[in-house]
Amino acid sequence: MFPAVVIIVACCTTVVLFLYKYSTSTYKYWKTKSVTFAVPVPLFGNIKDHVTLKMTQGECLKNIYNDFPREKFVGMYQLQTPTLLLRDPETIRLFLVKSFAHFTDRGFSYDGHREPLTKHLVNLEGDTWKILRQKITPTYSSGKIKSMLGLLQGCGVQLIEYMDATIESGKTEFEIRDLTAKFTTDVIGTCAFGLECNSLKDSQSEFRRMGCAVLNSSASLALAKIVRVFFPKLFKALKLRTFPAEVQQFFMGIVKQTIDFRNTNQVRRNDFIQLLLEIKNQNHNQENAINSIELTEELIAAQVFVFFLAGFETSSTTLSFCLHEMAVNQDIQSRVYDEINETANAYGLPLSYEAISSMKYLEQCLKETMRKYPPVQALARVCTKQFRVPGTDLDLDVGTAVLIPVYAIHHDPQYYPEPDTFDPDRFAKDGDGGGGDNGRPAGVFLPFGDGPRICIGMRFAMLEMKLALAQFLHSYLVTLSEKSCARIEFEPASFLSCPKGGIWLNVIKRKA
Numbered sequence: 003m004f005p006a007v008v009i010i011v012a013c014c015t016t017v018v019l020f021l022y023k024y025s026t027s028t029y030k031y032w033k034t035k036s037v038t039f040a041v042p043v044p045l046f047g048n049i050k051d052h053v054t055l056k057m058t059q060g061e062c063l064k065n066i067y068n069d070f071p072r073e074k075f076v077g078m079y080q081l082q083t084p085t086l087l088l089r090d091p092e093t094i095r096l097f098l099v100k101s102f103a104h105f106t107d108r109g110f111s112y113d114g115h116r117e118p119l120t121k122h123l124v125n126l127e128g129d130t131w132k133i134l135r136q137k138i139t140p141t142y143s144s145g146k147i148k149s150m151l152g153l154l155q156g157c158g159v160q161l162i163e164y165m166d167a168t169i170e171s172g173k174t175e176f177e178i179r180d181l182t183a184k185f186t187t188d189v190i191g192t193c194a195f196g197l198e199c200n201s202l203k204d205s206q207s208e209f210r211r212m213g214c215a216v217l218n219s220s221a222s223l224a225l226a227k228i229v230r231v232f233f234p235k236l237f238k239a240l241k242l243r244t245f246p247a248e249v250q251q252f253f254m255g256i257v258k259q260t261i262d263f264r265n266t267n268q269v270r271r272n273d274f275i276q277l278l279l280e281i282k283n284q285n286h287n288q289e290n291a292i293n294s295i296e297l298t299e300e301l302i303a304a305q306v307f308v309f310f311l312a313g314f315e316t317s318s319t320t321l322s323f324c325l326h327e328m329a330v331n332q333d334i335q336s337r338v339y340d341e342i343n344e345t346a347n348a349y350g351l352p353l354s355y356e357a358i359s360s361m362k363y364l365e366q367c368l369k370e371t372m373r374k375y376p377p378v379q380a381l382a383r384v385c386t387k388q389f390r391v392p393g394t395d396l397d398l399d400v401g402t403a404v405l406i407p408v409y410a411i412h413h414d415p416q417y418y419p420e421p422d423t424f425d426p427d428r429f430a431k432d433g434d435g436g437g438g439d440n441g442r443p444a445g446v447f448l449p450f451g452d453g454p455r456i457c458i459g460m461r462f463a464m465l466e467m468k469l470a471l472a473q474f475l476h477s478y479l480v481t482l483s484e485k486s487c488a489r490i491e492f493e494p495a496s497f498l499s500c501p502k503g504g505i506w507l508n509v510i511k512r513k514a
């Protein structure tokens with residue numbers, strides 16, 4: 003008989019050897035393809051610093067990006083998944099725009115049968131995504147978004163009323179992310195779900211609680227998210243969930259009640275749920291591709307629910323990062339304030355759509371905020387049709403993961419000299435497209451992505467953020483609080499850019 007200790011050592015060695023073999027089984031992939039690659043470490047591939055929560059995904063990819071300054075693309079491994087990291091702007095445009103037909107999907111795993119709310123544009127793939135995107139694109143047109151201005155202004159007024167009352171009670175120091183998150187929750191409540199809610203007054207509201215449950219996951223849900231990203235087959239096999247079951251019931255319930263109420267009482271409101279209902283009720287007699295997918299209540303619910311996943315933290319953190327930069331750079335804040343004042347004098351209050359559109363410097367500040375702190379630090383694509391990379395012998399196989407390191411590109415001094423400096427004038431000569439101006443090549447300004455899968459909520463987000471900043475900075479002056487540091491560090495565990503420890507600012511009421 004072997005002593006127990008020998009058996010334990012033998013078992014441990016077998017497990018370690020198995021893990022080593024399993025985790026390194028793909029590590030010859032890029033060598034076989036003759037692609038320059040970052041040397042992986044067993045188990046982690048090239049994302050050890052991210053997986054061990056030393057840095058965000060974007061910061062981790064920035065290190066790889068900086069290590070290969072001469073390459074247009076580099077092979078790397080996310081754990082054991084071979085991934086092509088794109089470096090050069092022309093190649094990025096090629097993958098995202100010109101050869102989009104080969105990279106139509108993101109490769110995010112989801113189970114639409116068990117969790118119908120996950121059947122939204124961010125996750126959907128292939129023809130289903132294409133048809134649905136075509137179907138709902140009109141709801142995001144400038145005209146439709148303009149019609150929501152009144153709802154947005156209402157949320158801004160609630161924010162100002164809350165601030166005025168709180169400042170009057172003697173409070174001067176605020177955790178700004180908390181404020182912008184509550185503001186954005188109200189925007190989603192009213193513009194997407196058609197609900198009148200005031201999260202600033204009623205922080206215990208069910209809507210806010212459920213919104214928090216979507217975003218602030220428990221340890222088990224966080225683990226499920228990791229499994230979903232890196233082991234999608236296991237995620238489905240284990241029937242794991244993306245968010246708690248009560249969240250699913252709550253949001254499906256709200257959407258159903260709202261649809262029933264509006265249909266029964268012939269009520270109309272300028273919000274997204276209304277626009278989607280109108281598409282649902284349009285005449286579907288014509289047989290064409292766009293009618294091959296019916297916009298069911300379930301699909302409508304998923305498309306409004308996506309506001310939480312794609313439109314909540316992105317907009318609220320951008321607002322807080324921007325206010326932080328205003329506090330650090332008082333000269334820039336004064337320039338923004340002057341522009342808001344001049345616009346208010348020229349167009350009157352409340353600010354109209356035209357007035358908001360005319361505020362170019364404010365827009366530059368927002369662009370520079372998203373350049374320095376891109377909410378989505380990397381874009382994901384997966385090869386859906388075999389692709390020969392032009393000018394090379396590289397054939398990409400179907401299923402190959404592709405990453406575009408947005409954070410690294412936004413901090414590359416060849417496109418943005420002194421990248422850590424907040425300088426809105428980098429965007430002074432830009433056209434509406436963002437990239438390609440001020441001497442920069444196209445494809446180096448990617449806060450909203452690019453190509454047919456570019457953020458569908460981009461125009462809405464810009465209007466929401468410009469209006470919120472204009473209303474806020476017209477009324478208040480912000481300065482750094484003792485609790486905050488001029489240089490922001492990111493929370494490494496967060497999928498989106500998120501400031502570690504929050505953003506603390508002093509808010510002072512301006513004289514009327």
Ligand code: HEM
Nearest residue numbers: 123124312313316317378449450451452455456457459463
């Ligand atoms: C500052 C605010 C926002 C930022 C920075 C942002 C950024 C992004 C990025 C980077 C993508 C991926 C694009 C790509 O892969 O090329 C995306 C996709 C998406 N975003 Fe946004 N977003 C914002 C606000 C919103 C809002 C308010 C909505 C409202 C619904 C929204 C809805 C979506 C959807 C549905 C997609 C998937 C589009 C598709 O695949 O067809 N986003 N967003």
